[in-house]
Amino acid sequence: MNKQITLATRSSQPTRPSQQGVVLVEAMIAILIFSMGVLAIVGLQAAMIKNTADSKYRADASYIAQQRIGMMWSDPGNLASYIEANTDISTLLPGGTRTVTQPVAGQFVVTVTWQQPGEALHNFTTTATIAGG
Secondary structure (H helix, E strand, C coil): CCCCCCCCCCCCCCHHHHCCCCCHHHHHHHHHHHHHHHHHHHHHHHHHHHHHHHHHHHHHHHHHHHHHHHHHHCCCHHHHHEEEEEEEECCCCCEEEEEEEEEEEEEEEEEEEEECCCCEEEEEEEEEEECCC
């Protein structure tokens, strides 16, 4: 005689009430941590863009001042004509001005200032000794 073996089906055990919703809480915490990471990266990128712009303006200001000193070195007979106060260079720097002074004979100070919208006033100053005129 053949015996038929029947498998008894197990009834699934009911979950305990204290375990219900744990997966949902874990998912919400994971989404919260991920969102904070994304916000941190966005903030870091914004700071990077601002610092890059600041660096570019400082480099431009240095170039403008050195360019003026180069012109003065190449024309020592007309040094007095290069002295200027608050010359508008806003086409080169936002709100930019250039000032050239001669505090003592043969010494020239070139100051370049600029101001980005909503930012503080920045300046770059360089001093050169030029013999002549």
